[in-house]
Amino acid sequence: MKFLTTNFVRCAVKSCAASSDSFPLVFSECQLVQQEQDFDAEFLTSMLDRLDWPALIKVAADLGNNSIPQVKPENIDPEDPESERILRDLHSLLLETQITEGKMICNHCQHVYYIKNSVANFLLPPHLAN
Amino acid sequence: MLETPIIPSADYSKVYEPAEDSYLLLDLFEQIRCELSSKRYAHSVPLVVEIGTGSGVVTAFLNKNILPKALYLATDVNPHSCVIAARTNSHNATSYNMDVIRCDLTSPLLTEKVDILIFNPPYVPAEKVPEIPKDDKDPRWLDLALDGGPTGMDITQRVLDSLHTILALKGEAYILFCARNQPDKVVEDFKKKSPGKWDVTMEIRRKAGWEMLSVYKFVRLCE
Numbered sequence A: 001m002k003f004l005t006t007n008f009v010r011c012a013v014k015s016c017a018a019s020s021d022s023f024p025l026v027f028s029e030c031q032l033v034q035q036e037q038d039f040d041a042e043f044l045t046s047m048l049d050r051l052d053w054p055a056l057i058k059v060a061a062d063l064g065n066n067s068i069p070q071v072k073p074e075n076i077d078p079e080d081p082e083s084e085r086i087l088r089d090l091h092s093l094l095l096e097t098q099i100t101e102g103k104m105i106c107n108h109c110q111h112v113y114y115i116k117n118s119v120a121n122f123l124l125p126p127h128l129a130n
Numbered sequence B: 001m002l003e004t005p006i007i008p009s010a011d012y013s014k015v016y017e018p019a020e021d022s023y024l025l026l027d028l029f030e031q032i033r034c035e036l037s038s039k040r041y042a043h044s045v046p047l048v049v050e051i052g053t054g055s056g057v058v059t060a061f062l063n064k065n066i067l068p069k070a071l072y073l074a075t076d077v078n079p080h081s082c083v084i085a086a087r088t089n090s091h092n093a094t095s096y097n098m099d100v101i102r103c104d105l106t107s108p109l110l111t112e113k114v115d116i117l118i119f120n121p122p123y124v125p126a127e128k129v130p131e132i133p134k135d136d137k138d139p140r141w142l143d144l145a146l147d148g149g150p151t152g153m154d155i156t157q158r159v160l161d162s163l164h165t166i167l168a169l170k171g172e173a174y175i176l177f178c179a180r181n182q183p184d185k186v187v188e189d190f191k192k193k194s195p196g197k198w199d200v201t202m203e204i205r206r207k208a209g210w211e212m213l214s215v216y217k218f219v220r221l222c223e
């Protein structure tokens, strides 16, 4: 699972949907691999709009990265070298960081989901299924 | 004619092989390509979600030919599909903007985020929807691709019932039916439940063997 995807998923248990504790999930014991991807500055810039920044900071911290700026970068101009540096960092974090193994835990119900061979599994056992 | 994606070395005893239903979706997206690519989305990068991606052929086709600047998330319950779909995508299109997760329908997705939803469901009438096999080596994963309960609507109906929580405002869903699903009646019931909130149209229809397949578009209107 790509780091970016952590910004779009919460606990799959229906009764957790309404709780703000079900997003983002808590990431633990994760193994990461950097996977080279094409850099697309325009895509990243417009992607920024979609991101939940506090969730991004939280998950990055779970994975040992505490260097994310506290506020979402604004007025990004891909031509400007400082902006390009920010975009390159985001590219490497969001799109190139692959979580290959690990656990995702819901802070509301404590259910543990697993990532194995890069695939995150959100299937629920029958007693929790919706 | 746009190119059909190549699927590198899939084992079709474990993953649904692209068939007439898959190609009907590809043909539809080719037809409406200009409309889709000129559209303004609520967010500048549209989030495209395909439920039950199987071989990943539909997502790869869209990413390669129709909306290369979208963000793609594909789902499947079948663990083999999750691996193959990612591979199909990266073999044919850019992979920085695509990911696959294993889940039931869209259950872990944040609500009201999806701009375009695509689903070629298990639509074949069958006594019941098969249970999810317990381990990856089970030979019955493929049964989940087709069997949709007594009228073939069990799975699709679950998606329709939660469509308003899946789609963003102005979001649209492309869902495939066969004639035995009685799509006209399904759509009528759907619209009755929330009058004025949806625009539903049949986009394409084709005979495939003795099945009549069709794809309907469900657009969530602004409140």
Ligand SMILES: C[S@@+](CC[C@H](N)C(=O)[O-])C[C@H]1O[C@@H](n2cnc3c(N)ncnc32)[C@H](O)[C@@H]1O
Pocket (backbone or CB within 6 Å): B016, B017, B018, B019, B021, B022, B051, B052, B053, B054, B055, B056, B057, B058, B075, B076, B077, B078, B081, B103, B104, B105, B120, B121, B122, B123, B144, B145, B146, B155
């Ligand atoms: C008819 S196949 C379509 C495959 C592919 N999208 C295509 O068009 O060739 C249906 C797919 O839905 C998946 N599926 C069945 N039930 C599901 C569920 N509850 N959640 C997610 N995927 C499901 C099956 O594993 C299968 O891959």
Ligand SMILES: [Zn+2]
Pocket (backbone or CB within 6 Å): A011, A012, A013, A016, A022, A106, A107, A108, A109, A110, A111
């Ligand atoms: Zn939970």
